[in-house]
Amino acid sequence: MAIQAPGAPSAVITGASTGIGRATALHLDERGFRVFAGVRRQQDGEALRESASERLSYVILDVESAASLEVAAKTVESAVGEAGLQGIVNNAGISVPAVFEFMDLDELRRQLEVNVVGAVAATKAFLPAIRRAKGRIVNIGSMGGYNAGPFMSPYAASKFALEALTDSLRRELRPWGMQVSIVEPGSIATPIWDKGLGYAAELKERLPERGRELYGDAFDAMENYARSASKRGIAPEAVARAVHHALTASRPRTRYRVGLDARLMRVLTRILPDRTMDAIVSRLIGF
Numbered sequence: 001m002a003i004q005a006p007g008a009p010s011a012v013i014t015g016a017s018t019g020i021g022r023a024t025a026l027h028l029d030e031r032g033f034r035v036f037a038g039v040r041r042q043q044d045g046e047a048l049r050e051s052a053s054e055r056l057s058y059v060i061l062d063v064e065s066a067a068s069l070e071v072a073a074k075t076v077e078s079a080v081g082e083a084g085l086q087g088i089v090n091n092a093g094i095s096v097p098a099v100f101e102f103m104d105l106d107e108l109r110r111q112l113e114v115n116v117v118g119a120v121a122a123t124k125a126f127l128p129a130i131r132r133a134k135g136r137i138v139n140i141g142s143m144g145g146y147n148a149g150p151f152m153s154p155y156a157a158s159k160f161a162l163e164a165l166t167d168s169l170r171r172e173l174r175p176w177g178m179q180v181s182i183v184e185p186g187s188i189a190t191p192i193w194d195k196g197l198g199y200a201a202e203l204k205e206r207l208p209e210r211g212r213e214l215y216g217d218a219f220d221a222m223e224n225y226a227r228s229a230s231k232r233g234i235a236p237e238a239v240a241r242a243v244h245h246a247l248t249a250s251r252p253r254t255r256y257r258v259g260l261d262a263r264l265m266r267v268l269t270r271i272l273p274d275r276t277m278d279a280i281v282s283r284l285i286g287f
C-alpha cells in the first residue's frame with residue numbers, strides 16, 4: 001500500500017507496466033502524487049516500485065476482468081478514504097493490425113474489449129472515488145483516433161470510439177465541474193511497436209494464400225513504415241507531461257496532441273479532402 005501522504009493528490013493509472021503508463025506513473029510520483037499503478041503481474045509492479053518513491057504502490061488490475069477491477073477499486077477506496085481520487089488515467093491498451101477483407105472477428109472483439117470496454121469499465125469502477133474529490137478522467141487516445149491508417153482498422157476503431165466516449169462523458173460530468181480529457185500521441189517510443197510488429201508478422205503468416213497474393217506487398221510496406229516510425233518516436237515522458245497538466249491545470253484542455261506528427265496530421269485531416277489524404281498516406285507508407 002502507498003505511504004500515507006496527507007493532502008497529496010492521488011491517481012490510478014491502468015497499463016502501467018511499460019511505455020506510456022510506466023512513464024506517467026513515475027512522472028506523477030516525482031511531482032508528489034500518490035500513484036496507484038495498475039499492472040497485471042506482481043513482478044511488473046515490484047520493478048516499478050524500485051524506480052519510484054514510497055508514495056507509489058501497485059494494484060493488480062486487468063481491465064478485462066470485472067473481479068480484478070472490483071478488488072482494485074476497493075483497495076484504492078480504502079487507501080484514499082473520504083478524500084477521494086484526483087483522477088484515473090486510462091492507458092491500458094493493445095494494437096491489433098488486420099487486413100480488413102480477412103479480418104478475424106474474434107481479434108476485433110479483443111481489440112475493442114481491451115481499448116474501449118476496458119476503459120469504460122475502469123472509469124466506472126473508480127468514478128465514485130473520483131466524484132468525491134471532484135477529480136478528473138484522462139484517456140490515452142492516439143493520432144489513430146482521427147486518422148485511420150490501412151491495416152490498422154481495429155486499433156483505429158478503438159481510438160475513434162475513445163474520442164466519442166471522452167466527449168460524451170465530459171458533457172455528462174460538466175454539471176459537477178468534473179474534467180475529462182483525452183491525450184492523442186503520435187509516434188511514441190514504447191514497446192507497443194515491437195508487440196504490434198510481432199503480431200503483424202503472425203498475421204501475415206496466417207493470411208490465406210489469396211490474402212498474401214492480394215495484400216502481401218502492401219503489408220510489407222506497412223511493416224517497413226511502422227519500423228521507421230518506431231525509430232522516430234519521441235520519449236513517452238512527453239505524454240506523461242500532458243497527463244500531468246490534464247490532472248492539475250485549473251483549466252485543462254479537452255484534447256492534448258503530443259508530437260509534431262500528431263499535430264500536423266490533425267491539421268491536414270481538417271483542411272484537405274479525404275482523397276487527397278488517401279494519396280498522402282499511400283505515398284508516406286510506400287504503397
